[in-house]
Amino acid sequence: MSDDRPFDLPGGPESRAERSVRDGQADEALVNALGQAARAVAASEPAGPTPAAWHRLNRARVQPPHRARPLIWAALGATACASLVATIAVVRHLRPPALTYDVSGGAVPSSGQVEAGPLGSAVRFSDGTEISLAANARLAVGAAGPHGARLRLQAGAAHFRVMHLPRAAWAVEAGPYVVEVTGTEFDVRWSEREQTVEVKMVSGSVRVSGPLLTERVALGKGQHLLARPGMGDLRIDDGRPVRSPGNPSVPTPAPALAPTPAATGASTPPAPPPAASPAASETPRPAAVRPRLRRRLALVTPGGPGPEPRLDATPSATDVPAPDAASALSPPPLARASSPAAPKWRARNWPARMAAGEGSAVIADAEWVGVDATMHQADAGDLSALADAARYAGRSDLAERAFMATRHRFAGSSRAHAAAFLLGRMADDRGDAAAGLRWYRAYLAEAPTGPYAAEALGRQMLIVKRSLGREAALPIAQEYLGRFPNGTYLLEARALIDNR
Amino acid sequence: MMAAIPLRVLRGEVTDFDTDEGLVAGLRRGDSRAELAAWNRFSGRVDGTLRRLLGPGQDPQAREDLLQEVFIRFFARVGTLRVPAAVGGFLTGITVHVVHGELARRRRRSWLRLTPTGITPDVAGPPPCTEAREAVQRYYQKLEALSPKDRSIFVARTIEGLTLAEVASVHGLSVSTAQRRLLRATKKVSLLVRRDPVLAGFADKAAAAGRGP
Numbered sequence: 001m002s003d004d005r006p007f008d009l010p011g012g013p014e015s016r017a018e019r020s021v022r023d024g025q026a027d028e029a030l031v032n033a034l035g036q037a038a039r040a041v042a043a044s045e046p047a048g049p050t051p052a053a054w055h056r057l058n059r060a061r062v063q064p065p066h067r068a069r070p071l072i073w074a075a076l077g078a079t080a081c082a083s084l085v086a087t088i089a090v091v092r093h094l095r096p097p098a099l100t101y102d103v104s105g106g107a108v109p110s111s112g113q114v115e116a117g118p119l120g121s122a123v124r125f126s127d128g129t130e131i132s133l134a135a136n137a138r139l140a141v142g143a144a145g146p147h148g149a150r151l152r153l154q155a156g157a158a159h160f161r162v163m164h165l166p167r168a169a170w171a172v173e174a175g176p177y178v179v180e181v182t183g184t185e186f187d188v189r190w191s192e193r194e195q196t197v198e199v200k201m202v203s204g205s206v207r208v209s210g211p212l213l214t215e216r217v218a219l220g221k222g223q224h225l226l227a228r229p230g231m232g233d234l235r236i237d238d239g240r241p242v243r244s245p246g247n248p249s250v251p252t253p254a255p256a257l258a259p260t261p262a263a264t265g266a267s268t269p270p271a272p273p274p275a276a277s278p279a280a281s282e283t284p285r286p287a288a289v290r291p292r293l294r295r296r297l298a299l300v301t302p303g304g305p306g307p308e309p310r311l312d313a314t315p316s317a318t319d320v321p322a323p324d325a326a327s328a329l330s331p332p333p334l335a336r337a338s339s340p341a342a343p344k345w346r347a348r349n350w351p352a353r354m355a356a357g358e359g360s361a362v363i364a365d366a367e368w369v370g371v372d373a374t375m376h377q378a379d380a381g382d383l384s385a386l387a388d389a390a391r392y393a394g395r396s397d398l399a400e401r402a403f404m405a406t407r408h409r410f411a412g413s414s415r416a417h418a419a420a421f422l423l424g425r426m427a428d429d430r431g432d433a434a435a436g437l438r439w440y441r442a443y444l445a446e447a448p449t450g451p452y453a454a455e456a457l458g459r460q461m462l463i464v465k466r467s468l469g470r471e472a473a474l475p476i477a478q479e480y481l482g483r484f485p486n487g488t489y490l491l492e493a494r495a496l497i498d499n500r
Numbered sequence: 501m502m503a504a505i506p507l508r509v510l511r512g513e514v515t516d517f518d519t520d521e522g523l524v525a526g527l528r529r530g531d532s533r534a535e536l537a538a539w540n541r542f543s544g545r546v547d548g549t550l551r552r553l554l555g556p557g558q559d560p561q562a563r564e565d566l567l568q569e570v571f572i573r574f575f576a577r578v579g580t581l582r583v584p585a586a587v588g589g590f591l592t593g594i595t596v597h598v599v600h601g602e603l604a605r606r607r608r609r610s611w612l613r614l615t616p617t618g619i620t621p622d623v624a625g626p627p628p629c630t631e632a633r634e635a636v637q638r639y640y641q642k643l644e645a646l647s648p649k650d651r652s653i654f655v656a657r658t659i660e661g662l663t664l665a666e667v668a669s670v671h672g673l674s675v676s677t678a679q680r681r682l683l684r685a686t687k688k689v690s691l692l693v694r695r696d697p698v699l700a701g702f703a704d705k706a707a708a709a710g711r712g713p
Contacts (some may be wrong), residue, residue, distance in 0.1 A: 024683070027690035032705035035658040041636040042551040049543050049567055054536070057568045061575075134640065283616045 019140070096146040101125045106133060114155065117351070126151070128163040128168070145169070148181075157189040157198075174199075176229055177210030186219075195230040211351075212414065217451045218486075232380040236449050249337030259459045301334045344375040350385035359389035371398065375405040384415050386421070396426055417447040421456050433463045454480075461496070470496055517541075524584035535575060542588070546570050546595050552650070553599040553658050556633060556641030556696065569598050577603070593670040596656050600671075604648040629639035642692040646685050651680060654685040 043133045049234055102152075103114050106121025114123055115132035123131040123139065127147075133139055137156025148170040162170050162182025170316040172179040174190035177197045184204025188217075190197050199208060200225045200382050207216040217236065219225055227234045348369075350362045366386050374386065387402035403419035410416050424439025440456040447453065465473035477493040486491070516522040517537035526534025548572075550563050573594050581590050619626050653671055656662045662670070668678035693699045 025684075027686050029701050029707045030690050031654075031686055033703045034699075037632050037702070037706055038555070038636045038659045039552060039661075041556055042548060045551060045556070049547050049564060053567065054539050056564070057539070057571055061567050061572055073568050222591060246502070248664045269581075284670055294708070408507050 008233050054195045082243070084378050097146045098146055099125050099127055099129075099149060101141065101144070101149075114141065125166075128166060130161045132159040132161075134158060152188045154187055155190065155192060157187060159185075159187050161185045175210075175228060177208055179208040180209070180216070195228060197225070197227045197229075201227040214419075223449075230381075232384065232410075232413060232415050234451070236451065237447070252348075278498055294329040345382070347379060348382050350382040350389070354385045354389055362386055362389040363395065365394060366398075371401070375401055376409075379407075380406065380410045380413060380415050383409075384419075387419070391422070391426070396430070400426065414450070416445060416449070417450055418452065420446060421450075421452040424456065425459070428459055428463065433467055437463045437467075454487045454489070457483065458487060459494060461489060465492075465496065470499065521584045524578060524587055527578045532637050538574070539571065542591055543567065543571070546591060549592060549595045549660060550599065552597065553655050554602075555643070555644075556637050557640075558632050564596055565600055565689060569594050573598065576667060580706045585713060590667060592660075592662070592666075596652055596660075596662075600648055600652040603651060607648060635699055639693070641688060642696070645692055646688065650681055650685040653681050654689065657682055658686075 013388055019082055080093045082457040102124050104122050104124070105119060105393040106114050106116045106123075109408075110492075113132065114121065115135045116135060118135050120135050120394040121133045122139070122169065123141070125131075131139065131151070134157040135372060137158055138154040140154055142152065143150040147165070147167045150171045150173070160170075160172060160181070162181045162183050168182050170181040172181065172188055174188050175192070175195065175197045177199075179186070179188060179199055182204075184206055185202040186204075186206060187200040187202070188198070198208070199206070199219060201219050201221055204220050207218050208225055209216040211228065212227065212232065212234040217225075219236070222238055223236060224238070225234070227237050233415060237466030276396065278308040286334075316328070348365060350365070353359075353362050362385055366378075373381070374383070376385065383402050383406050387399050387406065388394070390399035390402060400423060404422050406413075406419045406421075407416045421441050423445060424436045427433075437460060443450065443456045444453060444460070457476065461473050461476040461480055464476055473496055477496040480487060480489060480493045487493075517534050521539070523534055523538060541626055547563070551558070554563065554566075555559055559614060559709055564677055570591070577594070578587075578590075581587060602678050633692065643655065646654060649671065653667055653673075656670065664675055664679060664682070667682070668675045671678060673681070693703055
């Protein structure tokens with residue numbers, strides 16, 4: 001922050017703040033001119049106090065200080081007290097009572113605790129909200145207010161049907177995750193032993209926050225979230241089994257979220273020749289892992305769309321062409337270091353230290369262990385925590401190394417996908433639009449429904465608009481509006497479409 | 501032969517109040533000469549700061565009262581000054597505080613329909629004779645739309661020229677909070693200025709000329 005100017009404007013992504021920066025500069029020029037005039041006028045007046053002022057000051061110092069008339073303050077105080085009392089009375093009168101609930105088919109061992117029996121149990125709230133607990137599930141009901149309650153699923157599965165009422169505010173905690181609800185129907189499962197959280201949407205939408213999510217993620221109708229925070233795994237998909245017409249046991253390829261050559265004017269890089277994959281004959285996996293499998297199977301689909309980057313867990317060097325100007329559609333190159341058998345890494349619990357706000361201690365620990373050794377040996381959780389710590393500390397070089405190591409060593413994991421987005425955002429924020437664009441596209445290709453998909457597509461749209469013009473960005477804007485009609489880049493996308 | 505008069509060396513007192521260290525040391529001892537030296541050295545500067553913070557057209561007697569208030573607080577609190585070299589900034593901080601309190605008091609009184617003395621004030625004097633003076637007077641009127649604290653932050657930064665860190669320190673805020681409030685005030689003031697054709701025209705002319713009047 002510079003003090004050369006009368007005041008400073010905050011920094012921020014230029015793409016999102018162009019207009020506000022321009023307005024801010026105009027405001028700055030305006031108040032500068034008027035401030036200068038004010039100083040000149042003040043300077044033109046006769047300056048300095050008269051000598052008599054010093055003597056008056058000395059007299060004032062020996063006189064008792066002037067006290068405000070107590071009567072006025074007493075009247076003011078009485079009025080304020082009366083207003084406060086009246087306000088409290090009105091609020092208490094108008095405020096609806098807190099919700100109550102009944103439990104059937106289960107035990108209530110203590111206040112707020114519900115334990116389902118072997119046949120499950122039902123909890124019904126006074127606003128009509130219903131919760132069906134699966135067998136032996138445990139639920140804690142806390143902080144019930146007039147418009148909702150904070151619930152904690154301590155074990156097992158439960159089906160929630162929350163009434164959509166004005167100002168409804170419900171929160172369901174499951175393990176380290178919180179599901180915020182205003183009115184919808186969904187299932188939640190929490191297994192402490194497996195450290196697994198599942199959220200399945202039936203209707204409406206919820207917002208989920210917790211580990212591996214840097215911001216709240218909205219889940220819509222039919223979507224499914226599966227999180228294993230201990231393993232660094234988080235997946236979100238549409239939850240619907242999709243079968244190939246020819247072979248019901250094989251899921252059909254997912255529609256390619258392909259980069260749009262028309263949008264960029266760049267050519268699609270050649271793809272490696274399709275390789276037979278044993279996955280083609282695998283029994284379909286559970287719905288939670290299906291998107292990744294579908295992407296892998298897309299490579300062996302006969303007559304399928306031609307060049308498509310390979311996105312499975314073991315990308316080859318050809319997946320990542322050199323970052324020349326013509327390869328804007330491809331992700332930046334991965335560091336392909338040789339990977340000798342790495343010594344066993346003793347977990348250093350960096351994620352917990354990050355959660356405790358000890359980012360600098362994480363960096364110091366990594367440097368004590370040795371940055372090279374950390375990059376080659378650290379487990380996914382520690383590596384990811386180190387990248388975050390470095391990012392927050394402004395150590396972008398270290399953050400990039402950690403992200404690249406994550407992508408190289410844990411390719412195909414959700415952490416590796418997230419690393420692509422975060423690498424893109426770092427490049428974008430430092431003004432390297434080409435690298436930012438490649439990383440965003442890499443992320444969208446790897447995790448088209450990932451938690452950063454909306455942000456990556458929105459940022460991609462803005463980069464293309466800046467570098468290649470409105471026409472080129474138009475298809476991306478249309479895609480954005482179609483996929484994220486309530487996204488944060490909604491206005492920019494609409495402006496692009498409306499002003500073409 | 502005259503008898504030799506023995507000479508004695510008298511231990512002198514520190515009388516050098518020209519340096520910050522000497523002045524602050526004297527003030528801490530309660531030396532009245534140090535107080536006079538402080539007055540001579542700083543009263544003009546504080547008066548200028550008061551003019552800029554309050555704006556033109558202020559009653560000189562009211563401004564002198566504020567000047568006295570500033571020095572009374574300064575003499576009372578100089579013992580808390582840790583770095584003598586920062587005495588100027590210390591005094592500026594007290595001045596900003598006093599003006600902030602005064603403006604808040606005026607606002608309360610206007611809300612209660614009271615004048616500072618309880619007497620209906622005289623009609624304001626003749627309007628300023630120059631375009632700049634009139635524009636500046638209108639500008640300060642626009643600043644009344646800000647809360648006392650926002651106005652204090654805004655004026656301290658854009659007119660008094662304090663650094664952002666000094667503004668934050670004087671107002672007991674973090675730099676980021678001070679900056680946020682400054683930006684908010686700037687947006688509001690700019691909007692009000694642009695709605696005033698006279699003021700907007702003057703500001704555009706001044707900005708185009710790259711200098712004040």
